[in-house]
Amino acid sequence: MSDFLIDEELLAAIDMGSNSFHLAIARVDHGEVKKVASMSEKVQLAAGLDENKNLTEAAQQRGLACLARFVGRLSSVQPNRLRIVATNALRQAKNGHEFIQRAAEILPKPIEIIAGREEARLIYLGVSHTMANSGRRLVIDIGGGSTELIIGEAFEPIHTESIQMGCVAFTKAYFPDGEISQSRFDRAVVAARKEIAGIVNTYKAEGWDTVVGSSGTIKACRQIAVNMGWSNEQEHLTREGLEKLKDKILKCKTTTDIEFNGLKEDRRAVLPAGVAILYAIFDVLNLESLVYSDGALREGVMYDLLGRFQHEDIRDRSVHALIGRYNADPKQAERVVATAQKLFDGVAGILHLSSDDSDLLRRAAYLHEIGLAISHSGYHRHGAYLLQHSDIAGFSQIDQNHLSHLVAHHRRKLRHDAKLDVMKVGGSKLVYLCLLLRLAVLVNHSRSDEMLPAIELTVDNEQQWQLKISGDAKQWPLLIAELHDEQVQFKHWDIGLTIQSEQFIH
Incomplete structure (x- = not known):
């Protein structure tokens, strides 16, 4: 290196x-x-x-x-x-x-920290980019703590699920002392079958053309099958080969007795649990064989990152999908986005805000009204809840938490203790972005392109902001009144806001 x-x-x-x-x-x-x-x-x-x-x-x-x-x-x-x-x-x-x-x-x-379904999406992305297109595929990835099952076609996942079972977790639960027995293995298989049961009907109804396995457990199982002559001519792991692997493991009394050429010590310890999970998946989904792929989560993460540089950011697709799902007003969203960007550009340097901060503000501006799909009363809180708890492709849990705080504080009163919560989550930058979004939303309360004044935001220091409105303040009496009220809210978060126009300075 x-x-x-x-x-x-x-x-x-x-x-x-x-x-x-x-x-x-x-x-x-x-x-x-x-x-x-x-x-x-x-x-x-x-x-x-x-x-x-x-x-x-x-x-x-x-x-x-x-x-x-x-x-x-x-x-x-x-x-x-x-x-x-x-x-x-x-x-x-x-x-x-x-x-x-x-x-x-x-x-x-x-x-x-990524959510389970986001992990599944990225795994599928990694697998699909490292294999020739072979129609609709079922991808299985058995990790240490969870197992991801994805159906997709080409580079697009159709169903993504992350299930709470993994080779390390199941080892702790069913083979804690390394002892192997038929009854322990059977209990692990039953537990895995129960975990998978909730998705079986949906997945079978969707169907697939090929089955692909990725990551350590399946790599080890497939390699053992190849070495032992238990795979088919294409060196795929078959149901018969998995059965032979299971029988071989059950002849061992402890995990230390497991011996296969090339099997590492640390993989040996979790192999019975991993085989039990894979055995249950084969059984419940009626699988006959699978092909192994070197593509996995890390490859998916890099392809996702590459997409961001090539302006194919899944996060933006997710944002627009949310707007459609919750029937938010796209024209109003665009107005607020444009104003937020103008305000951001005026203060980014002094407030040390980055392009990532700009992206975060833009996405929050697009999504600030999605809570209206639930209720007009307190819709900012509803929107924040949706952003905090939804599975949103491309976003980490921290990303969603930041979006949630921005939407939660874009209107109504600001409590001083709420600032402390925002600081804890995203520092002073997130505080500034919350205030920028509030101003962008407030300036666009008329929901009209024709009623907007020309505005300019400047910052003397991080605690003193000035908003200049070009033209006669009498043209926008409601806006000026609302900005006057907003000065009080800014003070709750220790920021002074001065409003300037030709006939109004306060």
Whole structure:
């Protein structure tokens, strides 16, 4: 890695899985992501969740040490071309914020905790870009803490599900001391069948042409089958081969007795649980065989990141889909977006706001009225709830939390304690974005393109803002009155707001 020069074409992704952490570095070649370096370590964060769903200190130390080693390989990658995503273990960990704060001292970019369905979408993206198009496919990815099942066609997922079962979690539940027995294996299979039951009818009705498996458990199972001569002529993992693998494992008394050529020690410990999950999936979905794909979450993350640079950002597609789903007024959204961008451009330098902040404000401006689909009364709170708790493709949980706060505070009174909540979530930048969105919405209360005054926002310092309105204030009496009220709200968040026009300064 030390031979790499800084190159605008390099991308990188860190996938903080429940079982393993992965680093992938790739070069963009004619729109394709070509991997040039990778690292993988078994951290087993999921195994470090105690009975209260807190990450133990030992598990945190394993994760931090691994991330520090990864960072040592990233000197050639610019931070804006890196994404770091975390999955089920950090979704589950009650003290996950503590680990993230400690990791922030090591990493050049913040960790994004992604929701289960977003993980499934990214896995499908990684698989679909590393395989020839073969019609409709079912993708199976068994991780340490969760299992993703996706049906898609070409590069577009149709159904995405993330199910609470994984090889590390099931090892803790059904093979905690490493002892293997038929009854333990059967209990694991039954538990997996129950988890899958809720999606069986939908998935079977949708159908698929091919079945693809990705990630460690399926890679190990398929490789064992190939080595043992249990695969078919195309070296696919078959139902018969999986049955033979299961029988071979059940002849062992403990996981330490499992011996297959090339099987690593850390994979051996979680293999019975992983096989039980895969066995249940084959059984419930009536699968006969699957092909293995090297594409997985980290590849999907890099293709998603590449799309952002190529103006094919899934987040913008998701925003416009939400506008349509909740029947928000697109013309009003565009008005507020345009005003918010103008206000942002006037103060971004002094307030140290970035292009990412601009994107966040723009998306919140598009979505500020989606809560009207529930009720006009308190619609800002309804919209905030929808953004906080929906599965929105392309957005991390932190992204959605930021959007939720922006929409929640775009109207009505601002409490001082609410500012503290916003600061805790997104710092002073998120506070400024909330205030910019409030002004953009307020200026567009007339819901008309013809009734807008020319406005200019300037900032003397971070605590003193000036909004200049060109023209006679008497033309906009309602706007001036509302801005006067808004000055009071700004003071609650420790910001002074001065309103200037030809006949009005306050």
